[in-house]
Amino acid sequence: MLIQYKKDYEKIAMGLLSYLPDFKNIENLKEEITLNQDENDFILYLYRNSQNNMVGVIGTQVSNQFVIIRYLSLAPGFREISYERKI
Secondary structure (H helix, E strand, O other), rough: EEEEHHHHHHHHHHHHHHHOHHHHHHHHHHHHHHHHHHHHOEEEEEEEEEOOOOEEEEEEEEEEOOOEEEEEEEHHHHHHHHHHHHH
């Protein structure tokens, strides 16, 4: 199940984003979280599995004509095709 990001999930989202090479630097990571809060067309979602654990994050950008998936990050123990298809 996808859950839209909110401030309560900041540490979880930052932890999941830190698995991506672009967000190894803490400043880039903080900037990405701020981008989510400031811009209406960028939406961050967290993925919750059937055991209610948040195991993934997906960043989207929405426009009038399309939706772009900017990135998808899953926790290392959940990097299987079945999870990627569910998201």
